[in-house]
Amino acid sequence: MKLQYESIAEIVEAAEKAGKKISEIVLQEQAVALEQTAEEVRSRMEKSFDVMCEAVKTGLDPNLKSMSGLTGGEGGAMMKYATENGGIAGTFMTKVMARALAVSNCNASMGKIVATPTAGSCGILPGCLVSMCEDRGVAKADAVMACFTAGAFGMVIAKNASIAGAEGGCQAECGSAAGMAAAALVEVMGGTPKMCGDALAIAIANQLGLACDPVAGLVEIPCIKRNASGVMIAVSSADMALAGVAPKIPVDECILAMREVGHSLPEALKETAGGGLAATPTGRALKERVFGKVKEE
Amino acid sequence: MNVFDIIGPIMIGPSSSHTAGAVRLGHIANKVCDGRTPKEVEITLSGSFARTYRGHGTDRALLAGIMGYHSYDPEIRDALEIAEERGIHYTFLKEDIPGAHPNTARIHCIYEDGEESVVEGASVGGGNIRVDLVNGMHVDFNGEFNTVLILHQDLPGVIADVTNYMRLVYPDVNICNFHLSRKEKGGEALMTIEMEGPPPEGLTDGLRRLNNVINALIIRKI
Numbered sequence: 001m002k003l004q005y006e007s008i009a010e011i012v013e014a015a016e017k018a019g020k021k022i023s024e025i026v027l028q029e030q031a032v033a034l035e036q037t038a039e040e041v042r043s044r045m046e047k048s049f050d051v052m053c054e055a056v057k058t059g060l061d062p063n064l065k066s067m068s069g070l071t072g073g074e075g076g077a078m079m080k081y082a083t084e085n086g087g088i089a090g091t092f093m094t095k096v097m098a099r100a101l102a103v104s105n106c107n108a109s110m111g112k113i114v115a116t117p118t119a120g121s122c123g124i125l126p127g128c129l130v131s132m133c134e135d136r137g138v139a140k141a142d143a144v145m146a147c148f149t150a151g152a153f154g155m156v157i158a159k160n161a162s163i164a165g166a167e168g169g170c171q172a173e174c175g176s177a178a179g180m181a182a183a184a185l186v187e188v189m190g191g192t193p194k195m196c197g198d199a200l201a202i203a204i205a206n207q208l209g210l211a212c213d214p215v216a217g218l219v220e221i222p223c224i225k226r227n228a229s230g231v232m233i234a235v236s237s238a239d240m241a242l243a244g245v246a247p248k249i250p251v252d253e254c255i256l257a258m259r260e261v262g263h264s265l266p267e268a269l270k271e272t273a274g275g276g277l278a279a280t281p282t283g284r285a286l287k288e289r290v291f292g293k294v295k296e297e
Numbered sequence: 298m299n300v301f302d303i304i305g306p307i308m309i310g311p312s313s314s315h316t317a318g319a320v321r322l323g324h325i326a327n328k329v330c331d332g333r334t335p336k337e338v339e340i341t342l343s344g345s346f347a348r349t350y351r352g353h354g355t356d357r358a359l360l361a362g363i364m365g366y367h368s369y370d371p372e373i374r375d376a377l378e379i380a381e382e383r384g385i386h387y388t389f390l391k392e393d394i395p396g397a398h399p400n401t402a403r404i405h406c407i408y409e410d411g412e413e414s415v416v417e418g419a420s421v422g423g424g425n426i427r428v429d430l431v432n433g434m435h436v437d438f439n440g441e442f443n444t445v446l447i448l449h450q451d452l453p454g455v456i457a458d459v460t461n462y463m464r465l466v467y468p469d470v471n472i473c474n475f476h477l478s479r480k481e482k483g484g485e486a487l488m489t490i491e492m493e494g495p496p497p498e499g500l501t502d503g504l505r506r507l508n509n510v511i512n513a514l515i516i517r518k519i
Contacts, residue, residue, distance in 0.1 A: 005298070030300050044301065051307050067311070067374075068352070107310030110354065110374050115313035117303045117423045122310070147304050154303035163303070164314050164422025166345040166399040172422075180303075217349030219311035270399065271314075271345045273352075291351060 003029045005155040008197045008251045015193035022183075022193050023148035030148070046144045048114045052103065052126035055113045059102030066108035068290045071220040075102025078228070092135050093235065097228040100127025104224040117154045117163040120170075120212075120219050121177035123227030125150055128181040128234050129188070138188045146184035153200050154180050160252070161259035165212035165271040168262030174223075174230045175207035175258065181234035182241070191242050199234075199241035201251035206233050208261050211269035213276025216287035222277055298425075306424040308368040314400050315346065315353035318420025320373060321519055323362020325428055325440055326404040326416040328516045332365055335406035338380075338387045344399035346420070347391040356389055359402060367519075368424060398427070431514075434487035435478035440519040442473060442491040445500060450509040451479045451486040458507050459488060467497040485511065 003014060003026070015022045031038040058064070062076025078098035081087060087094030100123035107113045107122050116125040129146060132138040154163065157176045162168035182199035191199075215221035247254070268275030277283050308317035340359055342350055350356050354373065361376035362368075364383065372379060380387055394401055398419035405415045417430040427439050431446060438444045449455045456477070463470055471493040479486035496515045504513035 026300060034299055045304065048301075048304055048307060067354070110310050110371075112307065112369060112371075113310055114305055114307050115317065115424050116305075118313040119308065119310050119316065119424075120312060122313075125304075148300055151300035151304040155298055155300065158298065158303065158423065162422060164400070166314060167422065214349070214352075217352035219315075219353065267399075272348045272399075274348070 001025060001029055003152075005152065005159060007160075008153060008156050008200060008255070011152055011156070012193040012197045021145070021149070021187055022152060022196055023145040023187060026148040026152040027145070042144065045147050049129070049140070049144045049147060051112060051114050053130055055103045055106040055111065055122070056099045056126060056130050058111050059104065059106035060098070064105055064109055066105070066218075066220055067110050068216065068218055068220065070216065070218065070286060070290060071108055071224055072105060074224055075099065075105045092131065093232070095135060096127050096131040096231045096235065099130050100124055100227040100231045101224060103127065104227045108218070108220045108224060116150070117158070117176055117180070118165070118173045120165060120223050121173040121227065121230065124174065124177040124230040124234060125181045125184065127227065127231040128185055132185070132188055142188050146187045149187045149196055150180035150184040153183050153196070157255055160255050162262055167270065168258065169210055169265045169270050170212040170226060171204075171207045171210040171258055172262055173212070174226045175204055175210055178207065178230040178233040178237070179203035181231065182237035185234060185238035186241050189238065189242055195241040197251045198246050199237045201247035201249065201254045202240050203233050203237035204251070204254045204258055205247060205249065206237065208258060209265070211265065211276045212271040213269055213278045214271065214273050215278050215283040216290045217273040217278070218290070221286070302423060302425055306368055308424060309371060309373045312353040313424040314420045314422050315349060315355045316358045316373070317368035317424035318400065318422070318426050319355045319358035319402065320362040320366060320368040321424065321426045321440060322402055322416070322418050322420060323359040323404065324365065324367070324519045325418065325426070325516060326363050326406055326414065327365045328519065329414045329416055329431060329514065330406060330408060330412065333408055334383055335363065335385060336409050337407040338363060338385055339390065339405040340387065341390045341392050341403040341405070343392055343394040343397050343401040346400045346402055350389065359404065360385070360387060363404065363406065434480070434485075436487065436489040437476045438474065438489055438491055440516070442493060443496040443518050444516045445490045445492065445496065445504070446514045446516065447488040447490065447504055448511040448513070449486055449488065450511065451483050452509050455509045456488065459504060459510070462503060462507060463500070466503060467500065470494060470497060
């Protein structure tokens with residue numbers, strides 16, 4: 001079976017035709033493409049999933065500080081709140097956010113993470129899948145497989161739009177990640193391939209125009225909290241898809257819309273720390289605090 | 298592209314484009330000169346790279362790659378100190394390269410014996426890279442495959458000589474990508490050939506012996 005990864009529709013159709021989950025056909029196809037056995041490929045993905053789980057653990061340390069000292073402990077604080085209080089969205093959802101924050105904390109402290117699809121958005125997919133395993137009884141093997149669905153959708157986005165903040169803003173990183181996570185969630189919840197595509201569409205549509213405005217140029221503010229928002233979007237998109245609340249604009253058109261919006265975003269909002277939050281008085285002050293007063297760059 | 302370019306790489310943070318991708322770009326420069334340690338390195342950054350490099354550890358990442366490290370090696374954090382320990386003199390410059398990808402770096406390495414290399418490429422997102430120029434010649438590869446660069450005189454028959462040689466002596470090698478660039482007709486030209494499988498023994502020596510081939514260089518996949 002050949003997959004070109006040139007559209008979500010192609011992947012959904014192939015899975016439906018084969019009567020299989022998207023992850024199953026992607027695993028088979030990738031094994032052929034990479035000239036390895038399916039087990040070798042699956043096992044490699046499991047290793048990545050293990051790094052994700054480790055990153056959650058490392059990042060939950062409330063005393064972990066980022067290299068710059070600007071952030072740290074958000075994941076730990078959120079997990080404490082989730083366990084003691086339950087939060088407005090309920091314990092499960094608050095823990096999902098805590099885990100997403102934790103992985104981002106790990107990243108900001110130059111810890112080891114898996115880029116999914118980027119380091120800036122590295123908390124979203126793990127936050128969702130690790131939580132499904134720890135709190136919703138999803139088997140690790142199913143979570144690992146769902147990563148293939150997420151990855152396949154991410155490949156289409158990378159081809160047709162972008163997964164880099166410098167090219168497409170944060171919609172390209174956290175937006176893509178939330179969409180990928182939404183699709184993965186739909187799969188582990190037993191949704192159809194079409195529902196996986198629907199979830200991606202809803203998530204992307206939700207984040208069009210999201211700017212990349214890292215304070216002090218660091219992958220911390222607002223990146224870390226965007227991972228928490230990202231899991232909210234992933235879960236809500238997945239739930240809408242599973243509930244049959246289908247998107248009105250087909251997913252492949254949403255991806256192209258994201259590309260167009262990305263091109264329209266000014267450079268100041270594409271990872272140059274030149275606008276948005278990065279350009280606020282506090283944003284600038286934080287930059288000076290980290291780097292000192294630097295002669296105009 | 299494969300699924301592990303999206304769910305991956307496993308890397309040291311904080312940024313896949315500005316840290317992990319930067320390590321890989323530096324690593325290409327390392328491979329271009331066979332893993333030797335340069336005595337001097339001048340790195341020119343463009344666009345977003347130039348504006349945010351210190352915050353993302355891009356400087357540490359590029360140096361780490363130049364020294365042969367991978368994007369998951371914790372040594373990246375200490376790359377500046379390690380470079381100094383190894384006696385590498387490094388400078389970072391900023392330049393707005395028109396038309397370049399927003400995360401572009403030009404890495405100029407000078408070696409003890411006077412040899413120099415210049416590698417220019419971009420970190421295109423998710424830790425992936427694209428190499429655009431090697432020693433002034435336009436290339437187009439991403440380090441996913443073993444790549445051989447063949448500098449030759451732009452004359453009829455040279456491409457056929459090269460590919461026939463490869464076919465004859467290494468019949469199992471499959472070429473999966475081919476790119477040709479030249480500065481001017483009849484001048485020097487460069488073939489970029491990406492191959493599946495390990496680079497065969499003696500390939501560059503054999504290629505260099507062909508008529509009108511000036512030099513051949515293998516860049517192992519990263």
